[in-house]
Amino acid sequence: MTAKRPEVAAAALPDEGAAARPIHTIVIVGTGQAGGWAAQTLRREGFTGRIVLIGDEVHPPHERPPLSKAVLSGAAQPETTRLMKPEAFDALGAQWRPGVQARRIDRAARQVLLSDGEAVPYDKLILCTGGRARRLAVPGADQVPLHTLRTVEDAMALAPALMPGRRVVVVGGGWIGLEVAATARQRGADVVVVETQGRLCERTVPAAISEYLLALHHSQGTRVVLGAGVLGFARAADGRSEVRLADGSVLVADTIVLGIGLVPNDELAREAGLACEGGVLVDARCRTSDPDILAAGDVAVALNPWAGRRLRLESWQNAQDQGIAAARSALGHAVDYQPLPWFWSDQYGMNLQIYGVPTPAHRVVQRGDQASGGFVLFYLAGDVVQAAIGPNAARDLRFARRLIEQRRPVNVERLADLGTPMSKL
Known part of the structure; x- marks a missing residue:
């Protein structure tokens, strides 16, 4: 069965004249x-x-x-x-x-x-x-080593700097920043994550997931500084690097990683x-x-x-x-590529998946307990699931994807009930 997609205004198509060549x-x-x-x-x-x-x-x-x-x-x-x-x-x-x-x-x-x-x-x-990788145009950005992670060369240059006892400052609390922070922490580095927004991954996930991610990183010994803009960088007296924040504080680092998009x-x-x-x-x-x-x-x-x-x-x-x-x-084949957005991230052995695009207008229904480490948040318009997010819940999220694509009304009480298998919905 082909999933029925929401109706939106069609994009203008290019001229077909060249297709016959x-x-x-x-x-x-x-x-x-x-x-x-x-x-x-x-x-x-x-x-x-x-x-x-x-x-x-x-x-x-x-x-x-x-x-x-x-x-x-x-x-x-x-x-x-x-x-x-x-x-x-x-x-x-x-x-x-x-x-x-x-x-x-x-x-x-x-x-x-x-x-x-x-x-x-x-x-x-x-x-x-x-x-x-996006760079930061602030004073001192050309005075200290700044790592990014996009290419094989980036990974090979950064890996030796993530050693036990090394002080690593990750600028950016989005997905790439958090994944680098998790890897650095697991390798024994001391890690500080600096994020300009008020919560982690603010542009892509709701507040409940940001709070979950914050608790996860705190539990692993990572310090997270939120709402902190970076004013600039400088060389420290001992040869290390300084990250100067908008509130006047200074972080000293052996390694600085930019994960800002x-x-x-x-x-x-x-x-x-x-x-x-x-x-x-x-x-x-x-x-x-x-x-x-x-x-x-x-x-x-x-x-x-x-x-x-x-x-x-x-x-x-x-x-x-x-x-x-x-x-x-x-090659001239019929193509209609309109994918359901799907994203995932792995951090500290936790797998988080997102299907669809949640918005503040959606009604939120939770399945499972956050304390257990595995749960799903469903985002509904009326009684139709529009998006779903959850950590360590791959099986339930596979069924959630089907619910989103089929656009079938669901019983909200059964959706939230762990005793009701997702397959029955």
């Missing part, structure tokens, strides 16, 4: 999760033409979530993040351009101009350029005249304002019917699924 060459810019899945999908769908993979990183297509956990902790090597085994990657027959930047798109000539001077022609172009790499698209709005605008077929150019992953912004607004989804699942959808769309 034969497709000999497909160029993919970006070799992360989205780009790698796009390349695999092209071959799986029977495309036998030329595939060119352009990546400013020197690594073959890989996943990023393990960088803040297994790779950063030393439990896994960077090679384990690769999407494909070397033989499978070779079997794609793609022309790989590692460590080379795409500098400009010539839409009239349908070419991508590279930093090494090569001009690569395309019939279809898929932008999977992702994003980069992602900047979408949409400059290439903007300079080519493509419609952008905090990322590259795409329709449900992953097409940009130029029908020969598609976009997927962290850089793509699309109207999401589950949220009723445009969203740029930064998640492993979206990077994979949208990369697949963009490849199929480039």
